[in-house]
Amino acid sequence: MATPKSRSRDGYPGRALALILVVTVGLVALMFGTGNTKPRLGIDLAGGTSVTLTAKSDDPSAVNKTNLDTAVNIIQKRVNGMGVSEAEVQTQGNANIIVNIPDGGNTQQSIDKVGDTAKLYFRPVLAAEPSGAAAQQPSPSASASGGASASPSAGASAVAGSPSASASAPASASASATKAGRALSGALQADPTASASGSASAQPSASAQASAPAANPSAAPTPDAETLALQQKYAALDCSDKAQRLNYQKTNDPTAPAIACSYNDEQGLWYKFVLGGVAVNGQDVTKAQAVYDTQTGKGWMVDLSFNDTGSKAFAATTGQLATQSSPANQFAIVLDGQVVSHPYVQESITGGNAVINGTFTSDEAKSLANVLSYGALPLDFVKSDVTTVSPQLGSEQLKAGLIAGLIGMVLVVAYSLVYYRGLGLISIAGLVVSAVLTWSIMSLLGAGIGFALNLPAVCGAIVAIGITADSFIVYFERIRDEVREGAQLRAAVQRAWPRARRTILVSDFVSFLCAAVLYLVSVGKVQGFAFTLGLTTLLDVVVIFLFTKPLITLLARTKFFASGHPWSGLDPKRLGARPPIRGSRRRSTTTQEV
Amino acid sequence: MSLRNIGHRLYQGEVSFDFVGKRKIWYSISAVIVLVAGIGLAMGLHLGIEFKGGSVYTVHKPGLSASQAKDTADKIIGSNTALAQTTDKGDVRIQVSAQESIPATTFTKEFSQAIGVQEQDINAQVIGPSWGADISKKALTGLIVFMVLVTIYMAIAFEWRMAVAALVALIHDLLITIGVYALVGFEVTPGTVIGFLTILGYSLYDTVVVFDTVKENTRGLTKQSRRTYSEAANHGLNQTLVRSINTTVVALLPVSALLFIGGGFLGAGTLNDISLALFIGLAAGAYSSICVATPLLAQLKEQAPDMKALAKRVAQRRASEAKAKAEAEARGEEFDEVEGEDGDGEQVAAGMVGQRNQPVSRARGKGRPSGKH
Numbered sequence: 005m006a007t008p009k010s011r012s013r014d015g016y017p018g019r020a021l022a023l024i025l026v027v028t029v030g031l032v033a034l035m036f037g038t039g040n041t042k043p044r045l046g047i048d049l050a051g052g053t054s055v056t057l058t059a060k061s062d063d064p065s066a067v068n069k070t071n072l073d074t075a076v077n078i079i080q081k082r083v084n085g086m087g088v089s090e091a092e093v094q095t096q097g098n099a100n101i102i103v104n105i106p107d108g109g110n111t112q113q114s115i116d117k118v119g120d121t122a123k124l125y126f127r128p129v130l131a132a133e134p135s136g137a138a139a140q141q142p143s144p145s146a147s148a149s150g151g152a153s154a155s156p157s158a159g160a161s162a163v164a165g166s167p168s169a170s171a172s173a174p175a176s177a178s179a180s181a182t183k184a185g186r187a188l189s190g191a192l193q194a195d196p197t198a199s200a201s202g203s204a205s206a207q208p209s210a211s212a213q214a215s216a217p218a219a220n221p222s223a224a225p226t227p228d229a230e231t232l233a234l235q236q237k238y239a240a241l242d243c244s245d246k247a248q249r250l251n252y253q254k255t256n257d258p259t260a261p262a263i264a265c266s267y268n269d270e271q272g273l274w275y276k277f278v279l280g281g282v283a284v285n286g287q288d289v290t291k292a293q294a295v296y297d298t299q300t301g302k303g304w305m306v307d308l309s310f311n312d313t314g315s316k317a318f319a320a321t322t323g324q325l326a327t328q329s330s331p332a333n334q335f336a337i338v339l340d341g342q343v344v345s346h347p348y349v350q351e352s353i354t355g356g357n358a359v360i361n362g363t364f365t366s367d368e369a370k371s372l373a374n375v376l377s378y379g380a381l382p383l384d385f386v387k388s389d390v391t392t393v394s395p396q397l398g399s400e401q402l403k404a405g406l407i408a409g410l411i412g413m414v415l416v417v418a419y420s421l422v423y424y425r426g427l428g429l430i431s432i433a434g435l436v437v438s439a440v441l442t443w444s445i446m447s448l449l450g451a452g453i454g455f456a457l458n459l460p461a462v463c464g465a466i467v468a469i470g471i472t473a474d475s476f477i478v479y480f481e482r483i484r485d486e487v488r489e490g491a492q493l494r495a496a497v498q499r500a501w502p503r504a505r506r507t508i509l510v511s512d513f514v515s516f517l518c519a520a521v522l523y524l525v526s527v528g529k530v531q532g533f534a535f536t537l538g539l540t541t542l543l544d545v546v547v548i549f550l551f552t553k554p555l556i557t558l559l560a561r562t563k564f565f566a567s568g569h570p571w572s573g574l575d576p577k578r579l580g581a582r583p584p585i586r587g588s589r590r591r592s593t594t595t596q597e598v
Numbered sequence: 599m600s601l602r603n604i605g606h607r608l609y610q611g612e613v614s615f616d617f618v619g620k621r622k623i624w625y626s627i628s629a630v631i632v633l634v635a636g637i638g639l640a641m642g643l644h645l646g647i648e649f650k651g652g653s654v655y656t657v658h659k660p661g662l663s664a665s666q667a668k669d670t671a672d673k674i675i676g677s678n679t680a681l682a683q684t685t686d687k688g689d690v691r692i693q694v695s696a697q698e699s700i701p702a703t704t705f706t707k708e709f710s711q712a713i714g715v716q717e718q719d720i721n722a723q724v725i726g727p728s729w730g731a732d733i734s735k736k737a738l739t740g741l742i743v744f745m746v747l748v749t750i751y752m753a754i755a756f757e758w759r760m761a762v763a764a765l766v767a768l769i770h771d772l773l774i775t776i777g778v779y780a781l782v783g784f785e786v787t788p789g790t791v792i793g794f795l796t797i798l799g800y801s802l803y804d805t806v807v808v809f810d811t812v813k814e815n816t817r818g819l820t821k822q823s824r825r826t827y828s829e830a831a832n833h834g835l836n837q838t839l840v841r842s843i844n845t846t847v848v849a850l851l852p853v854s855a856l857l858f859i860g861g862g863f864l865g866a867g868t869l870n871d872i873s874l875a876l877f878i879g880l881a882a883g884a885y886s887s888i889c890v891a892t893p894l895l896a897q898l899k900e901q902a903p904d905m906k907a908l909a910k911r912v913a914q915r916r917a918s919e920a921k922a923k924a925e926a927e928a929r930g931e932e933f934d935e936v937e938g939e940d941g942d943g944e945q946v947a948a949g950m951v952g953q954r955n956q957p958v959s960r961a962r963g964k965g966r967p968s969g970k971h
Contacts, residue, residue, distance in 0.1 A: 048868070058726070058732065386726055387724070387726055388725070388726040388732065389648070389723070389724070389725050389726065390702060390722070390723065390724035391721075391722075391723040391724075392702075392720075392721050392722040392723065393721055394658070394720075394721050397658075397721055401868070404860060404869060405856075405859075407859050408852075408855045408856040408858075408859035408860060408869065409852070411855035411859060412851055412852025412853070412854075412855035412856065413852070415851035415854075415855060416851050416852060419847060419848060419851060420848075459868045459869060460789065460792055460868060460872060462869075463856060463868070463869060463872045463873065466852045466853070466855070466856055467796065467849075467852060467853060467856075467876065469852045470848050470849030470850070470851065470853065471803075471849070473845075473848040473849075474803070474845040474848060474849060477841060477844045477848060478807065478841060478845070481838075481840065481841040485837070503814065506810065507806070507807055507810045507811075510755060510806050511802075511803045511806040511807055511810075513751070514748060514751070514799060514802045514803055514806050515799045515800075515802075517744065517747055517748060517751065518744055518748075518795070518796070518798050518799030518802070519799065521740050521743050521744040521747065522740055522744075522795050522796075524740075525736050525743060530733075530788065530791070530792050530795065533792050533796070533872070537796070537799070
């Protein structure tokens with residue numbers, strides 16, 4: 005170690021080196037300890053599909069972080085619910101959501117679905133029946149018999165309660181409700197809880213059925229073409245077939261009846277529904293939360309609040325529905341064309357609050373509440389960019405990037421060695437430390453905040469080799485300047501440092517500012533690049549302060565460097581130093597002889 | 599003269615390139631380049647599909663020809679607007695414009711059936727028509743925000759003239775880079791935009807390194823009357839020339855590795871797009887920080903009253919010095935000696951004054967009684 009005198013002058017190089025050693029070893033140990041030994045790869049390197057969704061809204065303030073985060077939660081569930089594992093959904097920038105779907109699974113299908121606007125509607129149920137190819141083949145003829153007189157009327161009046169489209173709806177309702185009446189009664193016995201999220205309720209259906217009035221089959225209008233088409237579609241729909249479970253709500257006017265599917269977890273059965281026109285729009289839901297009902301001990305339920313429009317419409321519709329008999333006394337909550345939940349209605353619900361209860365687990369209730377909240381968001385998403393990269397292409401790109409990085413590194417190392425000789429070794433060591441730090445931090449960030457290394461990020465890292473090497477050069481040149489001035493190496497190293505430090509800090513600050521601005525205003529690929537650039541710029545400062553400078557300080561004490569060995573890169577003769585005798589500040593002409 | 603001494607000689611002022619004094623030449627060169635770049639820009643940039651919207655399918659099938667692919671694609675989309683080209687790797691790249699609203703899934707499926715390849719051998723990229731506009735807008739926002747911030751920062755860390763000069767150099771670099779793209783007709787992709795934006799940081803990085811030395815070199819300049827700001831700046835520039843060249847070379851090495859690997863192994867792609875823009879930008883950045891930013895700074899500085907006064911003093915001094923020199927050759931040496939100690943005590947080489955163009959000083963140094971060492 006150093007003598008006390010040199011300590012005060014040289015600082016404590018040993019301590020700094022020990023610190024960075026500890027940090028580096030610590031990070032590497034953490035990396036291996038947590039098993040995240042490799043950075044997560046972005047879709048463009050690993051293969052897969054990346055979808056960029058951009059939020060659009062008439063109300064710009066609606067595109068905010070909270071809304072986006074909620075959207076991310078839901079989309080995440082949606083994508084992973086489609087059987088794609090490890091899909092990664094994150095917000096990016098102010099209005100974007102990036103969905104990265106790794107290869108495997110039904111990627112293409114998820115792409116089509118993921119961008120669909122999550123629209124939430126409350127629609128009265130006009131008819132429902134199980135739908136599964138194997139289980140039951142619903143044929144129109146089979147249904148005719150069961151038609152209780154209540155059913156057609158139920159359908160009819162339910163539609164009357166819905167905002168509009170009553171002309172076409174009743175026809176379909178009466179036609180299909182007949183079938184549904186029977187089908188669903190069977191289902192009821194088997195406990196008609198349902199929904200994709202495994203939620204929803206079944207208020208004792210007896211009361212609901214009891215309340216069904218033997219209504220006046222309200223002047224059953226003649227089926228028009230549209231209704232017939234719907235009828236046919238409904239008859240043909242097989243919800244157990246994935247391809248058929250489309251979002252039928254999308255295709256037609258929300259005020260017109262539509263068909264939809266729903267999955268009953270407990271029965272493992274698909275149901276299909278005919279739904280009336282939209283009674284309440286999801287946007288009218290102001291709040292939805294899962295609450296535990298301690299009073300009645302019924303367990304988890306979902307508490308809903310509506311705005312004015314919503315509560316009026318909800319009161320009116322529930323009032324209507326309460327008078328119906330099953331299945332037309334159900335209120336379907338439809339998200340993206342799938343019935344999420346279809347609770348039975350017992351009475352008109354006024355006051356803008358509603359409770360959906362059933363045999364929820366806390367997760368189910370939360371999930372439903374989430375869906376309801378999300379549906380309440382006035383956000384539409386546009387697919388801005390969809391990129392599919394085959395794993396093969398991805399790995400080729402990665403390989404090319406790594407090769408380029410390696411070649412770049414070798415070139416820089418070679419150049420430093422040729423030009424700076426012994427000093428070049430220091431820059432190599434610095435680059436290695438920098439590389440190890442970058443790698444381990446990236447690996448840890450991959451697990452920590454979901455940072456994924458994409459191609460531009462690789463480019464950023466490669467470009468950073470130059471930045472890191474630049475700092476060494478700035479310092480080396482400064483030292484050499486001092487040596488040229490005639491300073492002894494040890495003094496030169498110390499005198500060069502304040503100036504080099506200043507230059508490095510200023511230029512790194514500019515670099516970091518650039519990266520930060522890029523990161524904040526950009527989206528997608530640019531962000532990956534900016535992130536890497538910013539990270540490596542910071543690391544550059546760390547490395548030069550804690551590694552390069554202390555190392556040079558220590559090495560300046562060695563004979564090899566201090567004596568200006570020709571291979572040290574600090575040979576005073578070679579640098580054309582003035583003789584270190586004060587007062588004789590003439591240039592040395594010995595330069596010529598070297 | 600061997601190359602390894604050049605650093606020393608530049609540092610000592612034995613060799614000196616007159617960047618600042620010959621600024622008109624550099625300005626003219628830059629003006630011509632920028633003009634040409636402007637013409638190129640007027641002709642329009644070749645925007646990639648990301649900016650126009652549409653879909654790109656890359657089909658990996660040996661033996662598939664572009665025309666074959668186009669025919670098949672046309673059949674699927676039901677018009678003849680598809681564009682097909684073979685890439686360096688033998689893949690076929692098909693572009694379908696955003697107007698043909700055919701889902702990528704459908705296209706991929708039908709195409710793979712028609713041509714007999716696996717669906718996974720087709721890479722699809724679908725870009726909304728507004729995506730490019732979005733990216734461009736964000737890039738522009740980033741550009742402006744960065745420029746404002748960095749100008750403020752430089753104005754504080756250095757001074758406003760340096761900020762202005764650096765900004766001009768930055769715009770200069772961007773114009774050149776974009777101009778080259780327009781002229782050569784390289785495709786502008788988001789990767790290119792990333793490259794452009796990175797040039798911002800790098801161009802300034804380079805300029806900052808040079809300015810830092812210039813600032814240091816011109817500290818306390820008004821206390822002496824031996825050299826003007828321009829001369830001091832030029833000397834600083836020369837002192838850091840090796841450093842500038844080295845940093846640029848070192849920055850360019852990895853980028854060129856990227857460029858050649860990206861281009862050589864993969865054909866066009868993100869790697870190539872970023873590195874090409876960077877390569878042009880870095881080269882332009884090195885040039886501009888030396889030949890545009892510093893001369894401009896010197897020019898701005900010379901307008902300041904104190905520097906004007908200094909220039910006058912220097913001129914006066916030189917006139918009298920020349921007279922004295924003519925009278926007594928030997929005493930001229932002493933002048934230098936004395937003055938070398940003031941103003942810039944540690945590093946101004948004696949005999950720097952007025953010798954910007956030729957390494958007179960070396961000849962002079964040699965002529966000195968060399969018994970001192």
